[in-house]
Structure formats: C-alpha cells, structure tokens
Amino acid sequence: MKRIVLFLVTNLAVMLVLSVVTSLLGVNRFLTANGLNLGMLLVFAAVIGFGGSFISLLMSKSMAKWSTGARVIEQPASSTEVWLVDTVAKLAQRANLPMPEVAIYDGEPNAFATGASKNSSLVAVSTGLLQGMTREEAEAVLAHEVAHIANGDMVTMTLIQGVVNTFVVFISRVVGYLVDSFLRRNDEESSGPGIGYMVSSMICEVVFGILASIVVAWFSRQREFRADAGAAGLMGTAVPMQNALRRLGNLHTEPLPQNMAASGIAGGKGGIMALFSTHPPLEERIEALNRGR
Numbered sequence: 309m310k311r312i313v314l315f316l317v318t319n320l321a322v323m324l325v326l327s328v329v330t331s332l333l334g335v336n337r338f339l340t341a342n343g344l345n346l347g348m349l350l351v352f353a354a355v356i357g358f359g360g361s362f363i364s365l366l367m368s369k370s371m372a373k374w375s376t377g378a379r380v381i382e383q384p385a386s387s388t389e390v391w392l393v394d395t396v397a398k399l400a401q402r403a404n405l406p407m408p409e410v411a412i413y414d415g416e417p418n419a420f421a422t423g424a425s426k427n428s429s430l431v432a433v434s435t436g437l438l439q440g441m442t443r444e445e446a447e448a449v450l451a452h453e454v455a456h457i458a459n460g461d462m463v464t465m466t467l468i469q470g471v472v473n474t475f476v477v478f479i480s481r482v483v484g485y486l487v488d489s490f491l492r493r494n495d496e497e498s499s500g501p502g503i504g505y506m507v508s509s510m511i512c513e514v515v516f517g518i519l520a521s522i523v524v525a526w527f528s529r530q531r532e533f534r535a536d537a538g539a540a541g542l543m544g545t546a547v548p549m550q551n552a553l554r555r556l557g558n559l560h561t562e563p564l565p566q567n568m569a570a571s572g573i574a575g576g577k578g579g580i581m582a583l584f585s586t587h588p589p590l591e592e593r594i595e596a597l598n599r600g601r
Contacts (some may be wrong), residue, residue, distance in 0.1 A: 357473030448548035455538025484509030
C-alpha cells in the first residue's frame with residue numbers, strides 16, 4: 309500500500325509541475341485556429357517527455373529509500389554491515405568512483421543502484437540476498453551495481469526514456485489531429501479540434517507508449533549485460549558473477565517497485581514478455597559471461 313501511495317503521489321506531483329511549466333512557456337497552446345503548430349508541439353512534447361524523466365531521476369534516490377525502507381549505513385552496527393561498506397568502498401575505488409551511499413533493506417533477494425549522478429549514488433542490498441548468497445556471490449552482485457554507476461546507466465536510461473516519451477507525445481497528437489481533421493472534413497461550421505482528437509490522441513499515446521516500452525526495455529537489457537561484464541572486470545574473473553546469477557535462479561526473488569524495476573539485479577522473462585523485460589533471462593546472462601561479452 310505504501311508503494312502504491314508513493315507512486316500515485318509522485319506521478320501526480322510530476323504532472324502538476326509539468327503542467328505549470330508548459331503553461332508558463334505557452335507551449336501547451338500548440339492547437340491554433342490555423343491548425344497544428346508543429347514547432348510548439350515539439351517543445352511541448354520535449355518538456356513532457358524529458359521533464360518527467362529527469363524529475364524521476366532527481367527523485368530516484370529518495371524514492372528508492374522510501375519505497376523499499378532502505379536504511380543508509382552511517383555507522384556499521386554488525387560485522388555484515390562492516391563487510392558491506394568495506395566491499396562497496398573497495399569496488400568503488402577500483403571503478404574510480406566516489407564512495408556511494410550504502411543501504412540495506414528487509415526483503416527477498418535483490419539489490420539495486422540508483423542516483424542522479426556518479427557523485428550522488430546509492431547501492432542497496434536486501435537482507436534476503438545477504439542471507440542467501442555466499443560472500444563472494446554477494447560481492448559480485450555489489451560489483452554489478454557499482455558497474456551500473458560507473459557506466460552512467462541511470463542517466464543513460466533517463467535520456468533514452470526522455471527521447472521515446474517525446475516521440476510518443478508528439479506523434480500521438482499529430483495522428484490525433486489528422487484523424488480528427490478527417491472526421492470533420494465535411495463539417496464547415498466546427499472550429500478547433502473535436503472529440504476525435506482527444507480520443508485518437510489518448511489511444512495513440514497508449515499504443516505508442518507500449519511500443520516505446522519495448523525499445524526502452526531492449527536498451528535496459530543491453531545495460532545488464534554490460535554491468536555483468538563490468539562486475540567480472542572489477543572482480544578479476546567472471547566466475548563469481550556467474551555463480552551469483554545461478555544462485556539467483558534458485559532463490560525466490562521479489563520484484564522491486566515498478567519505477568525501480570530496471571535498477572534491480574533480479575529479473576528476466578522468457579517468451580513474448582521478454583520484449584518488455586528490463587533484464588535478460590539469467591541463462592543468457594551467464595552465457596554472455598562465458599563468451600566474454
């Protein structure tokens with residue numbers, strides 16, 4: 309319930325901010341008496357597309373802590389926490405990164421990295437993962453998350469999401485306008501867009517949004533392969549990462565909140581749903597490490 313409330317509140321806040329921004333810029337008035345102002349529409353689409361993505365990126369670390377209940381380790385209170393902080397520090401140093409915040413949370417086996425930049429990042433791991441893996445396997449998972457930070461994956465995925473969102477908003481409204489114009493082609497008395505524009509735009513935004521999610525998911529899967537390879541580089545061998553992935557396949561993992569799904573270590577589906585998965589199947593990741601991908 310807490311996750312649902314946070315998700316709804318966050319999205320409502322983002323929508324409100326973007327509505328105010330587009331109103332202040334005047335780009336929400338792209339429908340004119342002379343037709344569709346494509347230049348203004350493109351600016352509107354970019355503000356909506358990139359604005360939502362970057363606001364989410366800036367809020368990512370706080371949202372991750374709130375939604376998972378992750379506790380940042382300020383002063384290690386156990387030998388496990390000492391090992392966890394020391395291991396992340398060692399891996400960050402190898403990757404030439406500033407020390408990320410290190411957090412732990414109660415939950416099924418999983419881990420994630422997030423943050424708006426390499427200088428403001430967070431690595432979090434669940435108690436279930438620490439209890440279900442050997443130290444070497446857990447270190448490989450931490451190396452995977454550190455590799456995500458080193459690769460700048462959070463910013464990269466934000467940019468990709470922003471681009472596809474912009475195209476979805478832009479094209480859906482263009483198609484909506486064309487459909488509405490076709491439906492009203494013999495109606496000389498009507499002025500401005502009709503119900504056809506609103507309905508067509510909404511339908512197109514849903515359809516194009518689904519297609520766009522396939523594109524974003526593909527990029528996310530490539531990012532996972534790179535992070536696995538990065539973990540192998542930080543560990544000096546691919547074996548611990550392969551063992552960690554095999555272990556994940558034998559553990560009951562719990563998905564992270566929807567807005568963080570791409571950040572976790574666990575995931576991956578087969579069949580048609582693989583198109584929408586942010587993670588490749590574990591077997592493919594292990595095989596990629598075998599090939600030295």
